[in-house]
Amino acid sequence: MSYPDPIRIFVGTPANNEDLECQAVLEWSLRKNSDRAIEITWMMLSRDPASFWYSDPQKKLGWRTDTWATPFSALRWGIPAACNFKGRAIYMDCDMIAVADIGELWDQTFPPGKRLLAKGGAELISCVMLFDCAQVRQHLPPIDQLKGVPGRYRDVRQGLAPIAANYHGDWNCRDGEDYQSLSDPRIKILHYTNIPTQPNHRYARERLAREGKPHWWKGTDQPHPRREFNEIFDAHLLEAIDAGYGPERYRVATEFGDYGRGR
Numbered sequence: 001m002s003y004p005d006p007i008r009i010f011v012g013t014p015a016n017n018e019d020l021e022c023q024a025v026l027e028w029s030l031r032k033n034s035d036r037a038i039e040i041t042w043m044m045l046s047r048d049p050a051s052f053w054y055s056d057p058q059k060k061l062g063w064r065t066d067t068w069a070t071p072f073s074a075l076r077w078g079i080p081a082a083c084n085f086k087g088r089a090i091y092m093d094c095d096m097i098a099v100a101d102i103g104e105l106w107d108q109t110f111p112p113g114k115r116l117l118a119k120g121g122a123e124l125i126s127c128v129m130l131f132d133c134a135q136v137r138q139h140l141p142p143i144d145q146l147k148g149v150p151g152r153y154r155d156v157r158q159g160l161a162p163i164a165a166n167y168h169g170d171w172n173c174r175d176g177e178d179y180q181s182l183s184d185p186r187i188k189i190l191h192y193t194n195i196p197t198q199p200n201h202r203y204a205r206e207r208l209a210r211e212g213k214p215h216w217w218k219g220t221d222q223p224h225p226r227r228e229f230n231e232i233f234d235a236h237l238l239e240a241i242d243a244g245y246g247p248e249r250y251r252v253a254t255e256f257g258d259y260g261r262g263r
Helices: 018-033 075-082 141-150 152-163 201-211 228-241
Strands: 007-012 038-043 086-094 096-098 116-119 125-132 187-192
Touching: 007 018, 007 075, 018 038, 018 075, 018 201, 018 228, 038 075, 075 096, 075 125, 075 141, 075 152, 096 228, 125 187
Parallel strands: 007 038, 007 086
Antiparallel strands: 086 125, 096 187, 116 125
């Protein structure tokens, strides 16, 4: 069964231009593997009070980032509300490479009584999810609580677990896991999730240093344990640039500034 296009994808993204290379690789990989209409929302914090993603950590307004692990941790749980609780929507982290047609995920049918597809089913590994936006509403905290109560988002999994099921195919292969080959046909999305070994850092840190800015993650980089990840990322980045999806395409003119995490 096919569901109507466009395929709505919300991507968790830092708001200070730190991961432009990730954005380039992800969008190119999605579009090169699908002929479906794809609508991407780069879901990032905004200083604009009119934005659904508005946050002012210093004044404690909008999305409260105090306890977030990343600059977009809780935003994924606001997607159904951002869609007015209508239709379907896919959430993805930005540090991913699609190697299959995202339409295969979009068209999957929810099992009886389930309204959310994610890796692990009820375990709800939330890096890639397919929402039935209307049906998850009663299982989510009110959006004003998600935005305004620090740490409230940590309770969301418990409420959603009973309606979560696993999807068909591995749409969240985290750093290769136990696959002997990263070209295994069961893998649909490669997720370079361990932050110290992310292959985009080799490009982003050099670019940010030229601009006199830090990356949001301040730790020490390490080699990825599977060298193929670097090779796949590099090849996709070159392809993206050649196809007109280079990193500068994703630069926002006004950066967010201090995320306010850890306050």
